[in-house]
Amino acid sequence: MLGEYRIEGRRAAEIAASVERGVGAGDLEPGQLLPPMRELAAGLGVNPNTVAAAYRTLRERGVIETAGRRGSRVRARPATTGRERIGVRVPPGVRNVADGNPDPALLPGLTEAFAAATARADRDPVMYGEAAVDPELARLARAELDADGVPDGPVVVTSGSLDAIERVLAAHLKPGDAVAVEDPGWGSLLDLVPALGLHTVPVRVDDEGPVPEDVRRALEGGARALVVTDRAQNPTGASVTAARARALRSVLRAHPETLLVEDDHGHRIVDLPLHPLAGVTHHWAFVRSVAKAYGPDLRIAVLTGDRVTVDRVHGRQRLGPGWVSLLLQRAVVHLWASGAVDVPAVAAAYGRRRDALIAALAERGVEAHGRSGMNVWIPVPDETGVVARLLHAGWAVAPGARFRMNAPPGIRITVSPLGPEDIGPVADAVAAAVGPAPEHRYV
Numbered sequence: 001m002l003g004e005y006r007i008e009g010r011r012a013a014e015i016a017a018s019v020e021r022g023v024g025a026g027d028l029e030p031g032q033l034l035p036p037m038r039e040l041a042a043g044l045g046v047n048p049n050t051v052a053a054a055y056r057t058l059r060e061r062g063v064i065e066t067a068g069r070r071g072s073r074v075r076a077r078p079a080t081t082g083r084e085r086i087g088v089r090v091p092p093g094v095r096n097v098a099d100g101n102p103d104p105a106l107l108p109g110l111t112e113a114f115a116a117a118t119a120r121a122d123r124d125p126v127m128y129g130e131a132a133v134d135p136e137l138a139r140l141a142r143a144e145l146d147a148d149g150v151p152d153g154p155v156v157v158t159s160g161s162l163d164a165i166e167r168v169l170a171a172h173l174k175p176g177d178a179v180a181v182e183d184p185g186w187g188s189l190l191d192l193v194p195a196l197g198l199h200t201v202p203v204r205v206d207d208e209g210p211v212p213e214d215v216r217r218a219l220e221g222g223a224r225a226l227v228v229t230d231r232a233q234n235p236t237g238a239s240v241t242a243a244r245a246r247a248l249r250s251v252l253r254a255h256p257e258t259l260l261v262e263d264d265h266g267h268r269i270v271d272l273p274l275h276p277l278a279g280v281t282h283h284w285a286f287v288r289s290v291a292k293a294y295g296p297d298l299r300i301a302v303l304t305g306d307r308v309t310v311d312r313v314h315g316r317q318r319l320g321p322g323w324v325s326l327l328l329q330r331a332v333v334h335l336w337a338s339g340a341v342d343v344p345a346v347a348a349a350y351g352r353r354r355d356a357l358i359a360a361l362a363e364r365g366v367e368a369h370g371r372s373g374m375n376v377w378i379p380v381p382d383e384t385g386v387v388a389r390l391l392h393a394g395w396a397v398a399p400g401a402r403f404r405m406n407a408p409p410g411i412r413i414t415v416s417p418l419g420p421e422d423i424g425p426v427a428d429a430v431a432a433a434v435g436p437a438p439e440h441r442y443v
Helices: 012-025 037-044 048-060 111-123 135-147 161-172 187-195 212-220 242-253 307-318 326-337 343-363 383-392 420-434
Strands: 064-066 072-074 155-158 178-183 199-206 225-229 259-263 283-289 301-305 375-379 410-414
Touching: 012 048, 037 048, 048 064, 048 072, 111 326, 135 155, 135 283, 135 301, 135 326, 155 161, 155 307, 161 187, 161 225, 161 259, 161 283, 161 301, 161 307, 178 187, 178 212, 187 199, 199 212, 212 225, 212 242, 283 307, 301 307, 343 375, 343 420, 383 410, 383 420, 410 420
Parallel strands: 178 199, 178 225, 225 259, 259 283
Antiparallel strands: 064 072, 155 301, 283 301, 375 410
8 A cells, every 4th residue: 555655653743744754755655545544553553543633634734635435645736745846957058938937127126116115214113013014005005906996905915925825715714625726727826725734626717717617616516715816827827807707706696605815916017907806705805916027036915805804814924924024015115106117018028928929839730828927828738748848949848737736738838038039939849849739629
């Protein structure tokens, strides 16, 4: 059952740690069946209740899953094997279009913003007990949220989108609860959910966002939360349209107890309008990060939501980091207020690259997707082979396995590093590696 690996330990914590070590080292593979509790207890010379406690800890940590009489197995994507490990090593001379980073040339300079923030800090240092959110940041953020039709709600600041999403999920859910997530979707989120001891329920995505029938099926099946990317979906570039938003709100209206989390990480790099879903469930959260528009190292995201959700997030934050640096917040305020990012120009720059690549691939018989943002998703018949052939041809792309659960194979290309002169060569390389487009329609 376990091959050569021997689970060890006398206490529940020791047994759980032994299993985690095996998973982390690759000695226990995803999907591998673990011994029945009584059998393992007999082998270790411990009470079955001790093994039961160890298995319960492993389930809560997202390392294993239990299916009644079918026993306990290592999760298909255990929390100890993050998706960031699924990738390609980029050797010298190979162009990297895999990393999902923004174009540095489209990011604003930070010197002036931090000079202004530090000058204020010198005059009036931030001390313990002060407000956790800069009032001007809250005002500017709330004004933009109002303009985009996001329901009214208090504002808190977190250390990026993933930090916000983790805090919201932890505020409402308990280990074992199910969360509906996009498939393909953001790899870090797909790692986070099981790491919290939660269960992922995949929902298909097409160019207009999550497929409503899949969302309905997930919620009717017991999913307690739904996470949606409104625009610039990673990896497909999907953007929720007005019609799709109406359909999704109709589904959510029938399940008002659902925790809805919306991620608008593409804010200020896309020119497609926002169609928020918030307002039809009792508990909701809407997150906006500055990473794509202003730089990944500015670990700032603005979170709004219903008052209960925001209050729980804020209260738990006070017991941990306390607050996100006011120095960072005030630098972001300066960047926003000064118009440091020319939003139409940035959106157009990414749009030209996406559209050019998608058109070039279409000319070569290759299907590709990317309505918004900085990524293009390409369905492929043989993911591993395509990635290897492209690497040999001088292009490092992101394997779709980083982003998918049940979705068909694919690759992701980040267009940020591409100039006009690169479009033809990369399209030629992809076409040679992929071959003709498959007959089925991607959703």
